Amino acid sequence: MQLKMANSNAQLTSIPEQSILEVYFLALGQYNYDRAKEQAEKEREAMRSASGSASWFWVNTLGMLSRLAVAEKNYASLTYLSPKWFGKKESMKLTYSSLVTDLGSMEQSGAGQTGQAQQTEVLLAHICDQIRHFCEARTETVEFYDKLCPMGNQRTDVDYGELLSTVDGLIATHGHHFHHPLLIPIKQRFTLELEVLQGLLKAHQFMLDWQFLPTLLQLHNVHSKLENLGANIRFKEGKKSGVVIPSKAVGVPPLYQWLARFKAAQVSKFSLYFHDSLSKQALSTSEFKGHLANLLVDHRAKIIAFSKKADALNVSVVYDTNNAIEVFKGHGYHHPYSQHEVPTGLDSYPAIFSYPEEKPIRLWPMVVMLLNSKADELTDLDRVIYSFDKTQSMTYFITRLEGRFSLVVIFNSKKSERDSYIKSFMQEMNMLLRGSNIFASLRLGHKN
Missing domain, CATH: 3.30.450.240 (Beta-Lactamase)
Known part of the structure; x- marks a missing residue:
């Protein structure tokens, strides 16, 4: 099986569709959803206009990619969680579930092809199967964020252990899927998103047990992963230098902004719970006060x-x-x-x-x-x-x-x-x- 995958990956480098897929997935990994959609639709229209030379499988794959770009844009916008979003979670899940079904059919059709002329379809079918796994993972992360929302109004303790178990499960289940080289940009972003959540939940767990060093290490780890997650984003500093606010001019997704604020809130709480230990590490009282003033709170x-x-x-x-x-x-x-x-x-x-x-x-x-x-x-x-x-x-x-x-x-x-x-x-x-x-x-x- 591994040999077959290796051969597929090697052969894919020679097909003309590769350059289109590379540009598409790179744009998707950089939060440039409109560019990704435009790339897929532009190529799809060009293929349709080419008399008799269009591959139905490639045209249909491009249609799937266009739908995926729209879904990813809505996912990252968080609008599907708003009370004003008709259908809310169900609509977002339906979008990805529909893609899962259609991509599964594409994979089966392409995988059944034989002969040299059909090698492109076989390889594209493999890509469709990888994207299907990605969409399956997205349906579960949609459910997770929808589960978090009502906890903002909860009047009893939030079970952070259960939340952490859910994230751990998502990483364990989907961490080894959609691993094709062309999908690296969205694979990395998906993994980093979950690892940031995992780190923040772990940091909270350690803070609840008043463990200084483990909390500090988790927050540092989250900081590094957030920087990697936002590596392609241009930032501007907010009024408080400790809180980096993404520039709205470049269309930074609210999901990334929310993760950054979640981390900033945890750092603020850390500064209070371990105030005594942190204050002794500062060169002066004024320096320490300056650091605190730059926190989110x-x-x-x-x-x-x-x-x-x-x-x-x-x-x-x-x-x-x-x-x-x-x-x-x-x-x-x-x-x-x-x-x-x-x-x-x-x-x-x-x-x-x-x-x-x-x-x-x-x-x-x-x-x-x-x-x-x-x-x-x-x-x-x-x-x-x-x-x-x-x-x-x-x-x-x-x-x-x-x-x-x-x-x-x-x-x-x-x-x-x-x-x-x-x-x-x-x-x-x-x-x-x-x-x-x-x-x-x-x-x-x-x-x-």
Whole structure:
């Protein structure tokens, strides 16, 4: 079988259709869908006009390629996920499913040809079969993105493990298909897209377990793959230099922009969860603040601004270490084989970020008590828990961000339970840190 494939690939280099296919797939791999469609249709019309010399198989193949270019443009635009798109996912899946059926018929017709005169059809049939595998993979990625959209409105924890398993499955199932040399441009783009998603989901999983180095390595890996995925795109810098915004003038697909924003949101969250460790690596405080200001969201600045305006005594992100995968070792680097005791009591709820710098130790028993006694209510991620301690005249607001992380705001005076400024701040932080706005933006075909 491998020998047959090798022979087919070798012979394809001599057929005149190769140059057309090379230009077409290169354009498709560079997001230039209109050029790819124009190339296929132009050649198709030329073949039809040639009296008696047109190969019906080649003409039909060009028709398939034209349809594929349209499908790929719609896929990358994310418009099929918008509520305004009639039929939504079903329409996009139907487009690819129809191509799968027609390409399968083409492959069978061409593969059955014999004789020297039919060698071109045999080789083109092999290409059609490869494209069919690609379209089958696309139907599954369409389903995946459609599955992500409603998670933006989900009020409970997103099962990132399940999402990661789905992406892993897509890579394992389709990673070795559509491998023909001519299809390398779309093969690379398909693989990089899934690997970026895979890396972002892994980074999120590591952050949920508060693992600094594994998260950092995944984000670095995603950064490299995004650069490769956008290698043929001209960029312009946004207002924040840390967020590269693709130029709309060159028709950059919203799908790529969404992946870039997903990564930028993860980096922003990483900067808050591991603020202490990162700040110690900067040459100066001003330099570190400058780096944070260039992120998609400067969570630290938002917390400080809120704290000053609301006159909060303390704002902390609290991590529940109970039953964690790894023993909590505190901020900074630790040797992987170093031994640490499992935190107990109040120490099992450290403040991984706190403003002002230190958590209020004398009030921590109350914080831990509320986190435990209100655990059932905190499963609703949109809920903000309110508690006023009359004996100490302290007001507590708590919301769970995601997983083991909670946001706690403390005031040394009585505050109204319905204080809109406080609740809106906590709900906004909740939305930003758990990434619901990123998933919701898929449904809207969000462009940034």
